[in-house]
Amino acid sequence: MSKDVVADLKRDHISKLVAKGMRADGRKFDELRPLKIETNFIGSAEGSARVHLGNTEVVVGVKLILGEPFPDTPNTGVLTTNAELIPMASDTFEGGPPDQESIEVARVIDRGIREGHAVDMEKLCITPGKEVWIMFVDVHVLDYDGNLFDAANMGAVAAFNSAVVPAKRAGKGEDFPLPVMHQPISVTAVKIGGKLLVDPTHDEERVAEARLTVATIEDGNLCAMQKGLDGSFTMDEVFQVVDMSRRIGAEVRSKM
């Protein structure tokens, strides 16, 4: 109950700031929070990254194990993305099997890296139809201050860049770097009082009317999108978010 009272005050405060062209943390509407990425953070993973996006903190681990391909894609490895919104990260997260929220996060990240061809999955095939590498991308959220989509996406891409396929351990020849093809970067914006704010904090997400995530690759092409929340966007607003995503995506990519 008390949470809703605070949310009302916050809603008021944030909306008033937005009307004046300001944000609570002093950022511009189209400005990303400070981004810090530390790769190879987890020695027990084949690739990993610890990401701080403002106060949001996630750890992404990539594990590769041998397995069977799906019958309809006998020549490609298997990509499995999983997000754990553990109760450590927020008082609103609960333990237990993945809920709708963590499934959406996992699926949006999965779509970005799958459709953006972050990894050449065909190179993860060992014997067509028989044996391939199964790549697990596990997102572990430690501190939740909004915009999990982008923090986790950037963490996954950074983890791929540092990942090594453990072929030797599995008796399949020499280890080799994960065959990375593209760097799909997602950028999320929310709509508050008719304005578009990039990289929302947790408070901004709570008062947002609508949310749009757009992922782009190096040439500026789009590879994945997801609209969320019950509000709406006009066509112009969608194009604005696409523009911002392309610009910020290029900036983030240059730092990877």
Add this chain to the structure above:
Amino acid sequence: MGGTPTDLKMIDENGRRLDGRLPNEMRPLKIEAGVLKRADGSAYVEWGLNKVMAAVYGPRECHPRHLQNPERALVQCHYNMASFSVDDRKRPGPDRRSHEISKIISEALTNVVFTEYFPRTSIDVYIEVLQANAGTRCAGLTAASVALADAGVPMRDLVASCAAGKVADTVVVDLAKEEDNFGQADIPVGYVPRTGEIVLLQMDGDLTQEQFNKGLHMALDACKNVYEVQRDALKRRYSARASDAELASEGEGGDKREVA
């Protein structure tokens, strides 16, 4: 555990262990308090190759409600290993091992928390093992105590934790992964240095009574070292805060709070 010594030489001619440590030597331990924003208290521990985060929420409303105790707070620990924390990917979610560890850590922490101050509430302690290399329950308990103190939960003392064990018939402290896998015994201990109480104790393997005596002594000595690192982490956290507060009040004699 219990595996016969293989071709690995656990102790060399100079009495050094696989990673060059002496029998009574711990792995390097680093603790940082107050590292998460959303949690009421938190601590991050790097202990050898272990990387463990602990967070505390509460005292807060107790869920499920039938667990509420009208006289005391409930200390509920949730120990969890990240799927990428071990060599073979661990299936996400709790298993029997993590349930047991959660229970014994909850009990150890309940001993030091003034639970009678917060009837009907729950103090939730989350331990996330990000990278595991033997001794994660000790690292988790050590981190959890610092996180509780960081959350301002009133406690009689911190719980410091470390294990002893036996490898190649030698009693050693703080087993690393190979020693745990191929060693002969493991004794994790949780210790309250101020009162000298032992609040967590397990043992598996094979020990003579003498070896057990020696092991427990060594574990308690190691816990005392752990305790110093815990206290230092809290001091660093709060001296940083105190100097922030002084700057903010610009010498107006702003409020000074005891944190110990």
